[in-house]
Amino acid sequence: MLGLDGTPCSWLRAETAAGRLPNLAALFQDGSLVPLRSSLPAVSSTAWTTFFTGQDPGGHGIFGFMECRPDSHDLWFPNYRHVAAPAVWDLAARAGRRSVVLNLPGTYPAPAMHGVLVSGFVAPSLERSVHPPALLPRLQAMGYRIDVDAFTARGSFERLEADLFQTLATRWQAVRLLLEQEHWDLFVAVVTETDRLYHFLWNAMAEGDPRAVDLFRRFHAEVDRFVGWLAEALPDGTHLIIMSDHGFTTEHRDVHTNAWLRERGYLSFDHGASPGLGSIDPRSTVFSLDPGRFYVNRAGRRPRGGVPEREVAAVVERLVADLADLRDPDTGELVHAGVVLRDDAYHGPRAALGPDCCVRPKPGYELKGGAAAPSVFAPPAAGLGGMHTSDDAHLFVRGAVLRSGPLGLEDLAPTILELLEVEAPGLRGRSVLAASRTAVLR
Amino acid sequence: MTGRPHVVLVVLDTVRADTAGLGGPAGGPMPALHGFAGGGAVFTRAYSPSPWTLPSHASLFTGAHVWRHGCSELHRRLDGDLPTLAERLASAGYATGAVSANTWVGPDFGLDRGFERFVRAWRLVDRGGDLAGVRRAGREQGRTDLAEALRRAMGGGFAPATVNLAHYVLTRRRGRFGGARVARRAVGLAGDLAASGRPVFLFVNFLDAHLRYWPARRYRRAALGAGAGRARAVNQDPWAFIAGEAAMSDQDLEVLRGLYRAELAHLDDVMAGFLAGLERALGLGDTLVAVTSDHGEHLGEHGLMDHQYSLGEPLLRVPLALRGPGAPPAGVHPALVQTVDLAPALLEAAGLAAPDEPGLGRPLTSPPRDWALAEYLGPQPTMAAMDRRGDATPFRRYDRALRALVLADGRKVVRGSDGSLTLHDLTTDPGELHDLAPERPEEALDLDDRLTRLGGPDGDAVPPAGAVPAATGPDEPDAEVRRALESLGYLQ
Numbered sequence: 001m002l003g004l005d006g007t008p009c010s011w012l013r014a015e016t017a018a019g020r021l022p023n024l025a026a027l028f029q030d031g032s033l034v035p036l037r038s039s040l041p042a043v044s045s046t047a048w049t050t051f052f053t054g055q056d057p058g059g060h061g062i063f064g065f066m067e068c069r070p071d072s073h074d075l076w077f078p079n080y081r082h083v084a085a086p087a088v089w090d091l092a093a094r095a096g097r098r099s100v101v102l103n104l105p106g107t108y109p110a111p112a113m114h115g116v117l118v119s120g121f122v123a124p125s126l127e128r129s130v131h132p133p134a135l136l137p138r139l140q141a142m143g144y145r146i147d148v149d150a151f152t153a154r155g156s157f158e159r160l161e162a163d164l165f166q167t168l169a170t171r172w173q174a175v176r177l178l179l180e181q182e183h184w185d186l187f188v189a190v191v192t193e194t195d196r197l198y199h200f201l202w203n204a205m206a207e208g209d210p211r212a213v214d215l216f217r218r219f220h221a222e223v224d225r226f227v228g229w230l231a232e233a234l235p236d237g238t239h240l241i242i243m244s245d246h247g248f249t250t251e252h253r254d255v256h257t258n259a260w261l262r263e264r265g266y267l268s269f270d271h272g273a274s275p276g277l278g279s280i281d282p283r284s285t286v287f288s289l290d291p292g293r294f295y296v297n298r299a300g301r302r303p304r305g306g307v308p309e310r311e312v313a314a315v316v317e318r319l320v321a322d323l324a325d326l327r328d329p330d331t332g333e334l335v336h337a338g339v340v341l342r343d344d345a346y347h348g349p350r351a352a353l354g355p356d357c358c359v360r361p362k363p364g365y366e367l368k369g370g371a372a373a374p375s376v377f378a379p380p381a382a383g384l385g386g387m388h389t390s391d392d393a394h395l396f397v398r399g400a401v402l403r404s405g406p407l408g409l410e411d412l413a414p415t416i417l418e419l420l421e422v423e424a425p426g427l428r429g430r431s432v433l434a435a436s437r438t439a440v441l442r
Numbered sequence: 443m444t445g446r447p448h449v450v451l452v453v454l455d456t457v458r459a460d461t462a463g464l465g466g467p468a469g470g471p472m473p474a475l476h477g478f479a480g481g482g483a484v485f486t487r488a489y490s491p492s493p494w495t496l497p498s499h500a501s502l503f504t505g506a507h508v509w510r511h512g513c514s515e516l517h518r519r520l521d522g523d524l525p526t527l528a529e530r531l532a533s534a535g536y537a538t539g540a541v542s543a544n545t546w547v548g549p550d551f552g553l554d555r556g557f558e559r560f561v562r563a564w565r566l567v568d569r570g571g572d573l574a575g576v577r578r579a580g581r582e583q584g585r586t587d588l589a590e591a592l593r594r595a596m597g598g599g600f601a602p603a604t605v606n607l608a609h610y611v612l613t614r615r616r617g618r619f620g621g622a623r624v625a626r627r628a629v630g631l632a633g634d635l636a637a638s639g640r641p642v643f644l645f646v647n648f649l650d651a652h653l654r655y656w657p658a659r660r661y662r663r664a665a666l667g668a669g670a671g672r673a674r675a676v677n678q679d680p681w682a683f684i685a686g687e688a689a690m691s692d693q694d695l696e697v698l699r700g701l702y703r704a705e706l707a708h709l710d711d712v713m714a715g716f717l718a719g720l721e722r723a724l725g726l727g728d729t730l731v732a733v734t735s736d737h738g739e740h741l742g743e744h745g746l747m748d749h750q751y752s753l754g755e756p757l758l759r760v761p762l763a764l765r766g767p768g769a770p771p772a773g774v775h776p777a778l779v780q781t782v783d784l785a786p787a788l789l790e791a792a793g794l795a796a797p798d799e800p801g802l803g804r805p806l807t808s809p810p811r812d813w814a815l816a817e818y819l820g821p822q823p824t825m826a827a828m829d830r831r832g833d834a835t836p837f838r839r840y841d842r843a844l845r846a847l848v849l850a851d852g853r854k855v856v857r858g859s860d861g862s863l864t865l866h867d868l869t870t871d872p873g874e875l876h877d878l879a880p881e882r883p884e885e886a887l888d889l890d891d892r893l894t895r896l897g898g899p900d901g902d903a904v905p906p907a908g909a910v911p912a913a914t915g916p917d918e919p920d921a922e923v924r925r926a927l928e929s930l931g932y933l934q
Binding site for chain 1: 516819820824825826842843859860863922923924925926927928929930931
């Protein structure tokens with residue numbers, strides 16, 4: 001499985017149709033490139049965890065990069081240790097299959113597993129990102145980089161450009177090393193540099209800024225060379241999946257959902273305190289986390305919770321009604337693509353920890369959860385321009401006929417297990433292959 | 443008597459609970475220890491949290507599970523934030539000393555923390571450089587660290603260092619670990635420490651039960667009788683046995699077990715002498731003595747010898763007995779306990795509070811344990827070290843981490859990083875011969891799930907549904923996570 005983080009299906013189709021990306025275009029001749037639905041919310045940690053567990057967030061427990069503790073208003077960052085469902089490599093290992101997993105977001109810190117795993121974003125320490133630890137010196141020796149240094153790249157085109165190519169080069173080198181020295185049944189490698197490029201320059205590219213357009217072309221040409229090399233390097237008969245975790249599009253405005261909640265009287269903070277969920281006024285009824293996750297401020301669980309359980313349904317009902325009128329004041333356009341209630345979005349043992357409702361993102365409007373924003377609408381933050389989409393991720397399975405859609409990220413773990421001939425009941429998704437493997441794959 | 447009791451912690455390295463037989467019927471190989479323990483509290487269902495020396499001693503010293511103290515197959519040193527038993531007792535006014543016969547249990551691995559005096563009993567002369575430690579470092583870490591360790595070791599003088607190394611190699615080869623000498627040094631140290639007028643904390647590790655099993659002839663004869671003649675010919679190379687290069691018949695294994703019993707009989711005489719010495723040096727009436735082991739031993743079960751690659755009962759079940767002021771009520775205690783519970787018990791006996799945190803043991807007098815946890819984070823020696831010594835191919839199938847959960851009701855689940863999952867009912871199948879996981883997969887997976895929640899190899903506990911643990915591990919750079927997310931516009 002090769003992941004191209006954030007690369008939209010529509011964009012891949014357009015680029016290959018325009019004669020660029022020859023290696024990808026040649027691969028796509030042998031199967032179909034189709035849109036894939038991302039997770040809700042469509043952020044990498046949630047999306048890739050959905051990919052590698054075959055469960056929705058109600059099953060795996062990762063609802064975003066940041067969570068609010070259920071017993072306080074403290075924010076915290078979940079990581080791989082908090083994933084509540086077995087990963088596809090653990091399910092495969094039960095049948096003796098060995099896996100190599102490189103740079104898959106949401107796998108930090110590296111777990112002990114059957115095979116090799118090098119964590120992906122967010123992974124602050126390479127030392128804690130490598131299983132087995134014996135591999136660490138080899139990666140250090142090659143100057144392996146988990147990620148583009150987004151902090152220094154933001155705002156400096158030259159740094160971003162150099163960093164993108166350099167990071168992709170070490171990624172390529174690591175893939176080559178692991179392909180050569182490891183034996184594996186499942187190989188997962190994700191290129192996350194694409195997503196970084198899009199976060200910084202999608203808007204500029206879409207507006208036709210020549211430097212941005214040129215960098216997009218050159219960087220994707222390099223990715224395409226990598227794909228061509230990989231397709232050659234894989235042993236004959238290897239099943240190949242290429243996919244992304246979400247799509248990308250132009251961002252017009254930031255929408256600060258907590259500022260909106262304050263305007264509508266759902267949320268307030270202690271008088272004089274700096275705005276932050278830690279100083280939430282106990283009379284608040286709703287708060288939000290990005291992107292587009294809304295939580296009723298329940299009494300009983302959190303010391304500053306104010307809504308008794310019997311009133312929760314009424315608060316949600318009013319919120320849903322108000323959200324239906326969250327519009328761009330300039331155009332009158334709705335800023336989201338609809339509200340989804342928790343019970344409809346999330347299934348499994350962790351569903352109760354999820355937001356009471358979520359809004360689906362709409363192209364152009366990036367939903368932000370910060371508490372301090374003074375106004376609901378703002379231009380994109382400095383140095384950033386581009387946002388995730390939830391329905392335009394891509395999926396390609398070489399040589400396979402796919403069942404009719406919609407297809408979602410949770411369908412990939414069952415697909416991989418089918419290709420590995422491993423039985424694993426109880427997954428939320430189902431295989432994307434049209435019929436039994438033997439019938440459709442050469 | 444100074445008001446607080448002297449505390450003596452004895453680790454009989456590599457002693458199996460069932461062979462030692464404390465708390466059971468008389469007639470086992472350790473009558474003196476059986477008698478001594480019989481006057482105190484004997485725990486007959488005590489589990490070690492690790493199957494080998496280093497993590498297990500780190501647990502004995504900190505009262506913490508392996509995932510909490512972090513000294514493991516993956517990080518061969520005790521460091522971090524947990525105070526050791528010796529540090530706690532020293533800061534409360536105890537005079538602290540240790541005598542260790544095991545090179546793993548010493549300053550090279552961070553296990554000397556809190557001891558005023560630390561006697562490395564594998565050395566004949568207690569001065570000069572520690573070449574045995576160098577040898578250990580060389581075997582485990584390869585040549586890179588060897589030169590540096592050698593330079594450090596030779597700082598203390600060439601002659602004593604060489605004498606000590608020669609002594610170490612010869613005694614190990616002969617299978618003699620000098621228990622009587624260890625006991626004499628420990629008693630001498632106890633006397634020195636007591637002369638300070640402070641209460642004494644003494645730790646002693648006896649290594650005699652470790653491979654090679656070769657006690658003096660009288661012990662071999664007593665244990666093997668007519669079979670003693672075959673003893674010299676029987677294979678004692680665990681790697682050859684595990685690799686299948688040295689086939690051993692049932693008869694051979696019987697001889698091996700006899701030799702192991704003979705070592706325990708020898709160790710019992712050592713203990714009798716040691717206890718008599720303690721009576722002279724400290725007075726047993728003023729001294730809380732705890733006797734346990736860091737792990738047991740495989741004697742052919744499941745195709746294994748020595749104590750690696752497994753979390754089987756022969757490795758995890760250890761003797762545990764306490765006698766003296768502050769000990770739990772005298773008698774046989776059949777409840778489930780772990781050796782992580784020993785440090786809290788000793789702290790309480792010394793009048794100190796034992797912290798109550800996730801990952802730490804609880805005093806032995808606490809309400810009965812519902813579960814016991816054991817962890818093995820990777821093969822020891824590593825596959826890389828095995829490759830340096832020769833062909834590691836026969837051992838590749840053991841290249842995996844294992845975690846085991848034992849429940850008070852007798853069920854035991856073992857999960858391997860290779861995907862293996864076994865379920866045994868120890869009440870009907872104490873030998874772990876009949877894996878129930880294929881018949882009862884749902885139950886096995888439920889227990890596996892529970893095991894997963896009991897703490898990870900990499901830090902804090904995985905939360906039960908509905909609760910969330912500390913946001914990050916102890917050394918998690920939260921600020922870096924925040925920076926990385928902010929840079930992409932995720933936090934404002």
